[in-house]
Amino acid sequence: MDKSEYRAVIKFLVLEGQSAEQVEERLTAVYGESSPSSATIKRWVMEFQRGRESLEDDARSGRPSTSTSPENIDTVHKLVMENRRITLHETTGLSYGSIHNIIHGKLHMSKVCARWVPRMLTDDMKLSRVTISGALLTRYNAIPDDFHFRIVTSDETWVYHYDPESKQESMEWKHATSPKTKKSKATRSTKVMTIFWDSKGVIHIDYLPHGTTMNGKYYAKLFKQRRQSIKVKRRGKIRRGILLHQDNAPVHTSRIAMTAVQECGYELLPHPPYSPDLAPSDFHLSPRLKKHLRGRIFEDDDELTAAVEGWLGDQNVDFYRSGISDWQTRWNKCVELGGDYVEK
Structure with missing residues (x-):
């Protein structure tokens, strides 16, 4: 307060x-x-x-501060621009408080970490992202409802029996005398999960059995299972024609997987390489699911799968539809950015 x-x-x-x-x-x-x-x-x-009305502190008397003079501000600015990793103690002979005031209050600058990206994009990669985003955007805008009805997107993700919270997520307010909270670095048992979903919700979930490798043969087998799930859960979708979206992982682009796509009669939408920011499972579904699971401990696979499917089932249709709608927003941003990564 x-x-x-x-x-x-x-x-x-x-x-x-x-x-x-x-x-x-x-x-x-x-x-x-x-x-x-x-x-x-x-x-x-x-x-x-005594009758005071103002809630503010009285103005202090004395000489006005000269530490934030135009000359000092210009000096600090030049030093920072020459070395953007410089610390406040390394700048000038001014006091720490004065330098802090100049950098944050006068120059309105802040120190931030570099953002991790999947790959440093080349010009060809950026062109590919712009071209594919533009083509998909045109198709979506032509008949949005048709796109929402026909789309099916999928991806694999890892879920854990225990996924510890990050430092930022586990931060708590405390007094100076309060004991520090602790958390252990427990061993994380993993499970690979493949989710097929559309703008109405989850269509099919597959959990890779322990000791089994996710490869083209295994992934191709999932298409038959998924086709049956679509018939049961999405009547008319197969007749209208499935628009399939997946990323360019080797298991997805293997010859046996591509053959399965053709045999099922699906139309495969293009996806630019190294672009998780343009994959709905990566930017919408998986991050929210993992945030829900993070910090919880599951004793076995049954507890983990129950938590996963319980959360997925609790999400309403608007949640899944917004994932597809946000996709269109990201295509727009990708084109505007000239193919650079889309943050939000």
Whole structure:
């Protein structure tokens, strides 16, 4: 809570005629340990009792600061531009606070980490991404409802018996005297899962048996199982013609898998290489599923699969449809960015 908001509460209670002790009691009851100190409360009660109206601090007297002069700002800016990894202590002879104020308050700069990408895209790769995105965008915009009805997308992902939370996800607020929380680096048992889904929901899920390798032969076998699932769950979809989307993983592009696609009569949509940002399973479904599972411990495969299928079943149609709709938004952004990766 901002300090001016505390002062507003104190002012209100003083106008009600309450004493400093009563004001402190009320604030402590409501805000607990985050309440202002007793001395601060008494000082502001006295100020408001004397008729003070402003909630802001009084302006400080003394010489104006010269540390943020145009010359110092220009000097710091040049140093940062010459070495973008420079630390605040390495810049100039100014105090740490002054340098911090110049960089953040005057130059409006912040230090960020580089973003990991699947691959540094070449010009040819970017051209491929723009060309394919433009073609799919044109097809989608022609008859959006037809695209939503006919599309089926799939991908493999790993799910874990235990996937520990990241440092950022496990951060908690604590007092200086509070004990630090701990978490163990438990062994993660994995399970490979293939999900086939469309704009209405999940069509088919396959869990790779332990000791089995995901290869072209195994993946091709899934097409027959998936075709039967589509017949049962999506009447009329096969008759209209399936638009199949998958990435360019070797198991997907193997000769036996491509033969299975043709035998099933599916139309395979193009997908640019090294482009998980343009695959709905990668940018929409899998990240949200894994976030739900992260930090939980599953004793065996049955518990894990129950959690996976329970979460997938809890998502409504809008969740799956938005995954396909966001795809169209990403094609647009990819074209606008000249083929660079789309972040969001």
